[in-house]
Amino acid sequence: MKYYFAPMEGITGYIYRNVHRRHFPEIDRYYMPFISAHASHSMKHKEKEDIRPANNAGLFAVPQVLTKNAEDFAWTVRELCDLGYREVNLNLGCPSPTVTTKGRGAAFLGRPEELREFFSRSFELIGKDTPEMKISVKTRLGTEDPNEIHDLIRLYNEFPICEVIVHARTLREMYEGEAHTGVFASILSESVHPLVYNGNIYRSEEAARLEEQFDGASGMMIGRGLLRNPALVREIRGGERLQMHELASFHRQLFEAYRDVLPGPKPVLARMKELWWYMSMLFEDREYVLKKVRRAKTLTDMEIVSERIFMEQPFADEGGEV
Ligand SMILES: Cc1cc2nc3c(=O)[nH]c(=O)nc-3n(C[C@H](O)[C@H](O)[C@H](O)COP(=O)(O)O)c2cc1C
Structure with a gap:
């Protein structure tokens, strides 16, 4: 089972990632906090610093993009390709009102037809421009009802997405309450893409239980559990407990x-x-x-x-x- 460090805006920037890697090298991949794909086709200084290859040397780091516009997405994917990245993650999970009021992040899940058009156009542009780039998605289960995920998985199945990371809550649930682990288990047989579970993994016993429940999942992504205990993945893999x-x-x-x-x-x-x-x-x-x-x-x-x-x-x- 692969283990990924979740992107956390304002916390897991390149400084944190590098120091974490030096002390706890067990993480398979670090997903970077999102950068916004701007209509002006430019990036902020802070975003450029975070993705700069020299600031990520020796890390398997995957940039994440927040957008609902295919042209802006393809432009950003090209910039990241030129820097040497070969995977870009699309943010379809952010529940923050500053993002969702603009129809981006998790709010995009509530407009499946628009999302389908976005994917069609994006994969057309990326296929022509930067065919070497793989696109993964970080999604929630839906906006209101966890069972929206079944239709969303059918939608994702139509496109050449390389991996789908699922935060097992809806937009409405933000980061509160239990994650819907049963719903995640039920989509493992529905997706043609590898699926990664995300949500509330704080202890190695919990990870072991979920690994058993999620037979066929390709990985687990952990956020707050790793901020709390930076050695958590080492512990999950049977290594020494944090000292x-x-x-x-x-x-x-x-x-x-x-x-x-x-x-x-x-x-x-x-x-x-x-x-x-x-x-x-x-x-x-x-x-x-x-x-x-x-x-x-x-x-x-x-x-x-x-x-x-x-x-x-x-x-x-x-x-x-x-
Ligand atoms: C402070 C904070 C910042 C976050 N920033 C991002 C982000 O930039 N992109 C993203 O996809 N998710 C972001 N998330 C969500 C996390 O990646 C993760 O999905 C969430 O914390 C649930 O996983 P966990 O229970 O293991 O923490 C953020 C969460 C928090 C609490």
């Missing part, structure tokens, strides 16, 4: 890399605090850890507080997993 000194070293290098690259202390503090929101779940006294981290006003505060947590606070179950 406190590894988490401390990972954190130290990430902190240093953000300080080197981000413009000033404010964005560095914001990034580290967001990461602590997830990592704090590993600790016995999560509330205490969060309280200490939230109070850090300067980078020095953050350094002192973090080092103290690693020295003094135990993991909830003396291992990586919670």
Whole structure:
């Protein structure tokens, strides 16, 4: 079973990916946070930095594009092809209102006829322009009802998509509640494309259970579970559990890399605090850890507080997993 790191806008940019890779090399692929395909056929500086091959050396990284326009998509795919990428992932899962009000991301799933036209035109353009590029899709189960996925799978079956990654919730469900694992299991026999499961994998026991339930799936994608426990995939594969000194070293290098690259202390503090929101779940006294981290006003505060947590606070179950 392949394991992919989910794209997480604002968190798993190239700095995070590189530091993670150095410490925990078990991930098969990193999917990059989305870049928007602009009608102006241009990219923002931040997007260019994230996809720059030199910033992704030694990583199997797959860029992701958010769009509902075939011409803009094909243009972006060409740019990515010129940079040396051979797979592009289409974002059909983002539930954020800033994206869905423009009919993109998961909102596109609610207009299947338009989506079919988009795929027809996109594959026509990409087939002519950059036939070496593979296109994968990251989808939700639908907009309102999880069973919308059956029609969507029939639609995806019409096109030469290389892999379909399914976040097992609807648009309406955002990231809340149980993922519909049974619905995912039921589409394994309906798809002509390899299917990858995504949603709420936090522990290796859970992954083992899902691997059994999803006979025939080609992989699993994990997001928040890896932000919480960066060694999760190693643990799933039977490797050593996360050690406190590894988490401390990972954190130290990430902190240093953000300080080197981000413009000033404010964005560095914001990034580290967001990461602590997830990592704090590993600790016995999560509330205490969060309280200490939230109070850090300067980078020095953050350094002192973090080092103290690693020295003094135990993991909830003396291992990586919670
Ligand atoms: C802060 C945040 C940012 C995200 N950014 C993206 C993104 O850029 N592209 C995407 O396809 N999904 C994005 N997602 C969704 C994740 O890739 C993933 O599908 C979701 O977290 C569910 O998986 P998990 O339960 O393993 O975390 C984001 C999720 C979060 C919480």
